[in-house]
Every structure is written in structure tokens, then in C-alpha cells.
Amino acid sequence: MPTPRKTVFLDRDGVLNRRILGDYVTSPAEFQLLDGVCRAVAALNRAGYRTVVVTNQRGIAIGRMTRADVDRVHEVLSTGVSAAGGCLDEFYVCPHDRDEGCACRKPRAGLLDQADVSAPVDFAASFLIGDSDSDILAGKARGVTTIKVAGPSQADPDHLAEDLPAAVDIILARNTADS
Numbered sequence: 001m002p003t004p005r006k007t008v009f010l011d012r013d014g015v016l017n018r019r020i021l022g023d024y025v026t027s028p029a030e031f032q033l034l035d036g037v038c039r040a041v042a043a044l045n046r047a048g049y050r051t052v053v054v055t056n057q058r059g060i061a062i063g064r065m066t067r068a069d070v071d072r073v074h075e076v077l078s079t080g081v082s083a084a085g086g087c088l089d090e091f092y093v094c095p096h097d098r099d100e101g102c103a104c105r106k107p108r109a110g111l112l113d114q115a116d117v118s119a120p121v122d123f124a125a126s127f128l129i130g131d132s133d134s135d136i137l138a139g140k141a142r143g144v145t146t147i148k149v150a151g152p153s154q155a156d157p158d159h160l161a162e163d164l165p166a167a168v169d170i171i172l173a174r175n176t177a178d179s
């Protein structure tokens with residue numbers, strides 16, 4: 001079995017790209033990367049982290065978009081990060097609605113578990129960055145260090161940061177201190 005890897009789980013909307021309030025990102029045309037995120041992901045990769053996107057997309061369940069639409073958006077995201085020298089090839093998507101009782105919709109931890117099945121995760125050495133309390137709760141359910149961006153939290157995250165680049169600075173500072 002391969003050695004478990006330290007991993008940074010990244011929520012998508014509001015962390016990597018601009019969140020569309022009250023609606024979904026249904027196509028690449030609606031997808032707008034936030035400042036500095038591609039470089040920030042590349043810095044995590046250089047520090048040895050596997051970087052994995054974990055995203056709830058209930059717009060699929062309600063027919064607002066298809067899984068193929070979501071995949072097209074992720075190709076754009078992947079290409080942008082690659083151009084900055086980083087790697088964002090793993091996307092775990094919950095396509096279910098709130099009332100479906102699935103194991104993967106955050107705050108449940110099923111998307112993190114899917115990543116662990118694909119290649120084992122060293123959860124104790126891993127992080128989750130999200131802009132919603134449901135993200136933070138999913139991370140806490142697997143014991144990863146949690147960082148809440150873009151505002152306060154009721155979910156008792158380990159750290160608060162203004163945005164993804166600031167969250168990555170926290171991780172890299174800790175990584176240096178640990179090694």
C-alpha cells in the first residue's frame with residue numbers, strides 16, 4: 001500500500017473562484033478565478049502537498065447543470081493551475097440534493113473519504129480550506145486542520161484567513177516549523 005500523503009482539501013466556490021450568490025457556476029464563462037489562487041496551489045505542491053478539490057454541486061441534482069458542465073469548469077480550473085506550475089487534477093463532487101441523505105455532501109466527510117480510497121491520505125498531516133461552515137465540519141470529521149476563509153465561522157475552525165493565498169501562508173509556515 002502506498003504511503004499516506006499529506007493533502008490539502010480545497011473547497012471550490014468562494015475559495016478558488018468567485019462564488020455566485022444564490023446560483024451555481026454552470027459553465028466556464030461563469031467561472032472566475034480569485035486572485036493568486038493558481039500560484040498558491042503551486043506553492044502547496046512544491047511543499048509536497050497533494051491538492052484535492054471537494055465541492056458540493058447540488059445544481060446537478062436540481063437540473064441547473066449537468067455533471068459534464070461541471071467537468072468542463074474543472075478543466076478550465078486545472079489548466080489555469082497547471083499554467084502556474086501547480087497540479088489540480090483531482091475533483092470530488094457531490095451531485096446530490098440536500099434531502100438525499102448521501103454520504104458525500106458536506107458537512108459529511110464522504111468526499112474526503114473518496115480521495116482516501118483513490119490514494120491514502122495522512123489526515124493528521126492534512127488541511128482543509130473552505131468558506132462555509134459545512135466545509136469546516138467535514139474537515140473536522142476526519143481530524144484535518146481546518147482553515148476558514150472569507151469571514152467568521154460558527155464551526156470553530158483551527159485558523160481564519162482572508163483568502164486562499166493567506167491560508168496557504170499559514171500551512172507553509174506550519175510545514176516549515178514541523179520539518
Ligand SMILES: [Mg+2]
Nearest residue numbers: 011013014131
Ligand atoms: Mg464554498
Ligand SMILES: [Zn+2]
Nearest residue numbers: 094102104105
Ligand atoms: Zn452527495
